[in-house]
Amino acid sequence: MSLFRPSGGLVYHWRALTSGWRWRTFRRDVAQWLEIWTCPTEELILIGPSGGHTLPTSWLRRFEKIEAYDLDPLAGIFFQLRHRHPHLKFHQRDMFWREGRLSLAPIQEILREHPKASLLFCNVLGQVLLERQADEGDWYQFLKDLRQLLHGRSWASYHDMYSQEKGADEIDHLTNGSWLDGLIQLHFDWPLSRRSHHSTGAVSVVAPLGGPPGALKGFTGGAGSGEKESDCTGVVGPGDSP
Numbered sequence: 001m002s003l004f005r006p007s008g009g010l011v012y013h014w015r016a017l018t019s020g021w022r023w024r025t026f027r028r029d030v031a032q033w034l035e036i037w038t039c040p041t042e043e044l045i046l047i048g049p050s051g052g053h054t055l056p057t058s059w060l061r062r063f064e065k066i067e068a069y070d071l072d073p074l075a076g077i078f079f080q081l082r083h084r085h086p087h088l089k090f091h092q093r094d095m096f097w098r099e100g101r102l103s104l105a106p107i108q109e110i111l112r113e114h115p116k117a118s119l120l121f122c123n124v125l126g127q128v129l130l131e132r133q134a135d136e137g138d139w140y141q142f143l144k145d146l147r148q149l150l151h152g153r154s155w156a157s158y159h160d161m162y163s164q165e166k167g168a169d170e171i172d173h174l175t176n177g178s179w180l181d182g183l184i185q186l187h188f189d190w191p192l193s194r195r196s197h198h199s200t201g202a203v204s205v206v207a208p209l210g211g212p213p214g215a216l217k218g219f220t221g222g223a224g225s226g227e228k229e230s231d232c233t234g235v236v237g238p239g240d241s242p
């Protein structure tokens, strides 16, 4: 696995370690948004957290146990240097692709292994298609199926929506669409570097009291089982309106 990749790796870690003041507002926005996500705090699954460079240590420490999954072989080292969580397990694993195709199987597996855990997609959903290509229609179907798979869980995602390099065309990260139906999406600016600006979205869901009814049972593999999302949280971010 290369240390230099479009969605993360060494260049990303370098930027994160040297962009303190530039990322300050974005980090604050993410921290405030996580504060109001009232998920259970026994166990947290992080998908694509890299070194956790935009995640607040104090918030992570509330969780008794964290399981983190990222492609990047260095991510776990940077994560623990930053956060020093006493009960973190970091796994180097591809969470979206199997045999060259988009697949929900890796997420299904970890949901099965951790039936009570809350899930945070850490600015990863807008990066998945930077690593490999897929048909746009297949990708949007994948997002709808993912939402269905997560039914009954507390989960949240912040994700790139658009990005722009100086002098280049805007990139659409294909994270809008009907998979977000019924959720309030907040918008945060992320000035990634001097030349690159990202617009991110953030959504969160809180499972009903009493814990998840069994996400896998509810998963039909297709779009929509007729079940409604149990509860959605959302606040208005700084300078934002729903």
Ligand SMILES: C[S@@+](CC[C@H](N)C(=O)[O-])C[C@H]1O[C@@H](n2cnc3c(N)ncnc32)[C@H](O)[C@@H]1O
Binding pocket: 007, 008, 009, 012, 016, 047, 048, 049, 050, 051, 052, 053, 054, 055, 069, 070, 071, 072, 075, 093, 094, 095, 096, 097, 122, 123, 124, 127, 128, 131
């Ligand atoms: C923008 S970075 C996340 C930054 C992170 N939220 C932070 O606070 O620093 C995106 C991460 O997603 C990971 N990633 C991309 N595709 C992945 C995949 N298929 N499976 C697992 N992780 C993936 C990358 O390795 C990278 O670390």
